[in-house]
């Protein structure tokens with residue numbers, strides 16, 4: 164028993180139980196509680212699933228907080244009774260999210276604090292201008308609004324603004340915006356095959372496509388996806404056909420396709436581009452994924468920081484429903500598929516697929532231990548495929564042109580194209596679609612047309628992606644293998660440029676602070692490690708304190724190998740990159756060895 168507890172890092176929990184139970188403590192009752200605790204989230208999944216996707220607990224939590232910015236005790240009690248969740252479970256979920264927790268009460272406007280806006284140095288001015296119209300307590304923070312192409316981003320009254328919008332704040336307050344078009348403009352370009360950036364066809368044109376595809380057997384559709392070599396664009400690059408096949412084979416009275424549209428990586432706005440400008444590709448891709456996996460329901464989980472994306476996607480679903488592409492017995496093919504859009508409430512970790520499933524269920528979004536994998540036991544304990552927006556949006560092209568054609572684009576095992584998002588430091592920021600294998604230098608110099616001011620590093624692939632000095636640009640190409648071999652990570656291929664005058668130590672502080680804020684808290688290395696890392700770096704900048712390099716390396720190693728998911732496990736990568744490539748700048752903060 165002691166060895167078991169040691170292996171599973173439960174000694175601390177056992178001692179805690181012994182302390183509170185005092186004389187009644189025994190290892191047997193400890194084990195019973197432990198097993199019950201581990202089993203409880205599964206029961207909550209069942210309870211949450213009783214009402215299906217129609218009356219959804221997470222959505223109800225969001226609606227309840229709409230007016231005041233948080234939930235009252237009465238509202239929490241009512242929801243706990245309706246959904247048969249414990250009050251503690253409801254409080255546990257509510258207190259997790261940026262836009263539901265008590266501290267959010269009364270917020271009227273939010274300033275973006277994502278990496279791109281931070282390094283652009285625009286947000287102090289935005290805050291100052293907002294503070295002259297709002298009480299300080301009414302101004303909150305959001306991370307990130309995906310306006311990395313022009314910065315100065317803020318959220319007001321249900322819409323996002325950026326660039327010069329802040330200069331119009333008085334006007335925005337007196338004439339609140341009502342239309343739902345995405346109001347920002349950025350360059351959209353392509354070098355190679357236009358799969359995701361080709362003009363979106365009309366909703367009616369998908370009728371003919373679906374009539375053709377839904378008479379194929381699901382195995383035939385799966386074969387095309389297999390042949391395409393499509394790999395997940397959400398970060399891990401996992402073969403998509405494998406997940407679809409696993410879900411198809413899993414036993415379940417109901418199955419789900421969940422679209423991960425929680426694009427939380429600061430610097431990334433390519434999923435936002437698809438949701439707002441190419442939503443039919445995603446929606447049709449989900450229908451066909453459902454056809455393969457045997458799922459009849461698609462859930463699109465969109466981050467709350469993208470209000471326009473939520474509205475535009477809902478309109479697109481209504482348009483495709485109107486022409487008969489969505490619903491019962493689609494176009495008399497015998498296949499039915501329904502959609503649910505869920506607006507998230509501000510938590511980066513909900514991009515991790517199992518935290519996302521807990522979130523939809525209204526549970527505290529802690530990462531789940533795998534196995535079982537979502538394809539076996541996912542949403543409401545039912546077989547589920549969780550896939551990224553960009554991945555799913557490739558499926559219509561694959562079916563129209565054949566898997567082999569998709570596989571012929573790209574390089575090696577990285578087939579197809581990749582969307583890359585460039586931030587405001589480029590002369591031509593925007594979304595660019597490139598064939599996998601395209602040299603990074605081509606993206607930087609030809610598509611982005613270089614930098615508008617000196618830049619020393621690029622942070623590619625979100626907070627967990629690699630931090631590369633600009634000298635590395637010529638060595639890399641946009642594909643999974645090139646980045647892995649170079650000691651970096653392609654991730655979602657978002658690019659945040661670190662200007663020459665921005666201290667790398669401040670960027671490391673930002674990364675630790677981000678991780679500490681977003682950690683789900685389930686495992687110690689990430690929960691405690693990210694906070695200790697942040698403290699060390701803060702102290703080194705303020706006090707006569709030199710970071711013990713060995714201790715710091717131990718911390719990074721513990722996080723890397725001991726964390727349950729790639730948040731705690733991934734953030735050491737950019738930090739190690741910085742220590743390696745920016746040693747000259749950083750060594751004043753660290754001991755020699």
Ligand SMILES: Cc1cc2nc3c(=O)[nH]c(=O)nc-3n(C[C@H](O)[C@H](O)[C@H](O)COP(=O)(O)O)c2cc1C
Pocket residue numbers: 394395396397398399400401403423424425426427428511512513514515516517549550551552554555728729730
């Ligand atoms: C901390 C963390 C955040 C993540 N955020 C996202 C995200 O915003 N969008 C996404 O698609 N995948 C994200 N992922 C990856 C998902 O867990 C999952 O691998 C992905 O949604 C699977 O889809 P794909 O196979 O199409 O890539 C994240 C993973 C981690 C560990």
Ligand code: SF4
Pocket residue numbers: 512530681682683684685686687689690726727728729730731732
């Ligand atoms: S690494 Fe962080 S986010 Fe991931 S499970 Fe552990 S505490 Fe949660």
